[in-house]
Amino acid sequence: MADKVLMKGNEAIAEAAIMAGCNFYFGYPITPQTEVAAYMAKRMPKIGGTFLQAESEVAAINMCIGVASTGKRVMTSSSSPGVSLKAEGISYMAGCDLPALIVNVQRGGPGLGGIQPSQSDYFQAVKGGGHGDYHLFVVAPASVQEMVSLTAHAFNVAEKYRVPAMLLADGTLGQMMEPVVLDNITVEEHDKSWALTGTKMEREHNVINSLSMLPEELEQWNIDRFKRYEAMEEQEPMWEEYEMEDAEVCVVAFGISSRVSKNAIMAARAKGLKVGMIRPITLWPFPKKVLRAAADKVKAFVTVEMNMGQMFEDVELATRCLKPVLKCNRTGGCIPTPEHVLSVIEDAFNVGGEQ
Amino acid sequence: MKNYKRLVLFAGHYGSGKTNIAVNVAIDMKRSGYDVAIADLDIVNPYYRTKDSEDELEAAGVPLISSEYANSNVDVPALPQDMYSLVDNKERYFVIDIGGDDRGALALGRYTPFILEENNYEMLLVINQYRPLTRDLQSTLEVMREMEAAGGIPFTGIVNNSNLGRDTTPEDVIASDAYAREIAAATGLCLRMTTVKEDIAEEVARVIPNVMPLHLQNKRLWNN
Numbered sequence: 001m002a003d004k005v006l007m008k009g010n011e012a013i014a015e016a017a018i019m020a021g022c023n024f025y026f027g028y029p030i031t032p033q034t035e036v037a038a039y040m041a042k043r044m045p046k047i048g049g050t051f052l053q054a055e056s057e058v059a060a061i062n063m064c065i066g067v068a069s070t071g072k073r074v075m076t077s078s079s080s081p082g083v084s085l086k087a088e089g090i091s092y093m094a095g096c097d098l099p100a101l102i103v104n105v106q107r108g109g110p111g112l113g114g115i116q117p118s119q120s121d122y123f124q125a126v127k128g129g130g131h132g133d134y135h136l137f138v139v140a141p142a143s144v145q146e147m148v149s150l151t152a153h154a155f156n157v158a159e160k161y162r163v164p165a166m167l168l169a170d171g172t173l174g175q176m177m178e179p180v181v182l183d184n185i186t187v188e189e190h191d192k193s194w195a196l197t198g199t200k201m202e203r204e205h206n207v208i209n210s211l212s213m214l215p216e217e218l219e220q221w222n223i224d225r226f227k228r229y230e231a232m233e234e235q236e237p238m239w240e241e242y243e244m245e246d247a248e249v250c251v252v253a254f255g256i257s258s259r260v261s262k263n264a265i266m267a268a269r270a271k272g273l274k275v276g277m278i279r280p281i282t283l284w285p286f287p288k289k290v291l292r293a294a295a296d297k298v299k300a301f302v303t304v305e306m307n308m309g310q311m312f313e314d315v316e317l318a319t320r321c322l323k324p325v326l327k328c329n330r331t332g333g334c335i336p337t338p339e340h341v342l343s344v345i346e347d348a349f350n351v352g353g354e355q
Numbered sequence: 356m357k358n359y360k361r362l363v364l365f366a367g368h369y370g371s372g373k374t375n376i377a378v379n380v381a382i383d384m385k386r387s388g389y390d391v392a393i394a395d396l397d398i399v400n401p402y403y404r405t406k407d408s409e410d411e412l413e414a415a416g417v418p419l420i421s422s423e424y425a426n427s428n429v430d431v432p433a434l435p436q437d438m439y440s441l442v443d444n445k446e447r448y449f450v451i452d453i454g455g456d457d458r459g460a461l462a463l464g465r466y467t468p469f470i471l472e473e474n475n476y477e478m479l480l481v482i483n484q485y486r487p488l489t490r491d492l493q494s495t496l497e498v499m500r501e502m503e504a505a506g507g508i509p510f511t512g513i514v515n516n517s518n519l520g521r522d523t524t525p526e527d528v529i530a531s532d533a534y535a536r537e538i539a540a541a542t543g544l545c546l547r548m549t550t551v552k553e554d555i556a557e558e559v560a561r562v563i564p565n566v567m568p569l570h571l572q573n574k575r576l577w578n579n
Binding site for chain 1: 370403458483487488490518519575577579
């Protein structure tokens with residue numbers, strides 16, 4: 001048998017999760033991520049794991065809280081409207097300091113929106129979604145192969161810092177098929193002494209809880225949690241630099257938009273335009289330092305996103321508005337074309353030249 | 356692949372390549388002089404559908420019967436009224452693209468009694484050894500039986516479409532021939548053809564019989 005297999009992105013997430021030691025999956029079908037659940041339904045019984053189609057997204061995320069409390073790896077997946085339904089549970093998970101993986105294969109919004117691909121849940125993923133002061137570890141794959149590696153990585157980071165992680169994909173990545181190799185998975189061992197595994201009368205009870213009776217205590221929990229977030233911001237940002245050595249304009253794009261952008265950059269380079277790209281792989285923590293450094297070198301930035309300009313705001317913040325940031329957007333289920341991206345890159349050279 | 360029955364049905368596991376094959380076979384039939392239409396019975400796949408090939412089919416003169424919601428933002432598993440023409444209009448040949456797995460084959464059931472009664476069909480199982488859930492005989496037979504149970508029509512032949520997408524090498528296809536023959540032997544079904552993307556088809560055809568070159572539908576906006 002060949003080492004490579006041909007997989008849909010949704011299947012790749014499911015298989016990678018299983019290989020990363022996730023034996024529990026709770027979900028509810030929604031286009032365009034249903035293949036995650038369908039794949040889990042077929043595979044989990046064969047490996048002695050648990051697949052359960054919950055009665056709703058709310059039930060699924062709460063089942064995840066239960067399993068995560070025992071220190072076992074657990075995953076749920078949905079698409080945009082379904083992730084909104086999970087938001088309360090995600091906040092509880094963050095408040096309980098529980099590691100778990102939530103997958104969002106985004107579709108058009110707001111509301112019921114549509115079933116075609118989108119990246120418009122960026123704010124929801126990196127700036128909350130649920131209530132309270134918290135962050136998720138958010139990864140944004142750009143290929144089916146990366147859906148494999150980042151699924152496994154997200155589980156590891158979630159356990160290392162005791163935070164919920166989110167894999168933010170989109171319908172195109174979920175549905176498209178690419179050849180993948182399924183052997184680049186490392187399962188890290190992290191401390192689980194907090195888990196609810198039964199005391200065997202040998203230790204004090206562990207408590208998993210997000211409710212505090214005392215304001216000062218709750219404040220301290222938040223301060224302690226933010227120390228871990230600070231460590232994550234220091235150690236966990238991931239990004240890819242493409243053709244940045246001599247770049248005068250820097251494209252910033254994540255996920256599927258970065259694939260389209262690469263084609264536009266190749267076309268721009270063929271025209272003699274010095275363009276590069278910084279592709280955030282982690283959306284939280286956001287790769288701020290590399291963008292801030294780029295701001296000293298380039299004339300302008302171009303953000304390419306399938307939303308009205310959400311990551312755009314983080315690029316302006318990270319670069320301290322030192323250089324103009326131009327938007328290239330499509331929404332509603334539409335994908336930007338390389339021609340569209342190229343035209344905004346050309347605008348960026350004009351705008352940047354005026355500075 | 357020649358000597359077609361009036362109804363040529365393609366079913367298989369998710370992502371086995373049914374839609375691409377159906378489009379290629381329909382266009383090939385048309386060029387061979389058949390009065391043929393293509394029917395998209397897929398009610399499970401939201402993207403990458405027969406409708407993506409609308410322009411190519413129209414240029415070849417192959418009518419497409421498809422859900423009016425295909426490729427839209429609407430998630431309704433509806434089939435159009437004129438889908439009945441595939442059992443009503445016996446003057447015309449039809450290539451039928453059935454949705455993946457047993458869930459996809461379920462939509463076929465509405466037409467099954469008419470198809471069995473007329474008994475002028477071939478039901479082809481599309482297989483791809485490089486898909487993770489159909490990598491060997493046992494798992495492929497499992498998917499096949501689920502589809503037969505859901506659709507109610509027994510398979511009559513096999514199409515080996517083993518591939519790794521754009522990365523497929525002639526060796527990948529040639530190596531899958533043993534798998535295809537094993538399934539044919541175990542089921543008693545004939546290996547109807549091996550479908551191969553057109554740029555490597557000639558090389559594969561030197562080693563394997565009954566190779567059909569496939570023109571791939573590719574609407575992607577990137578090539579990196």
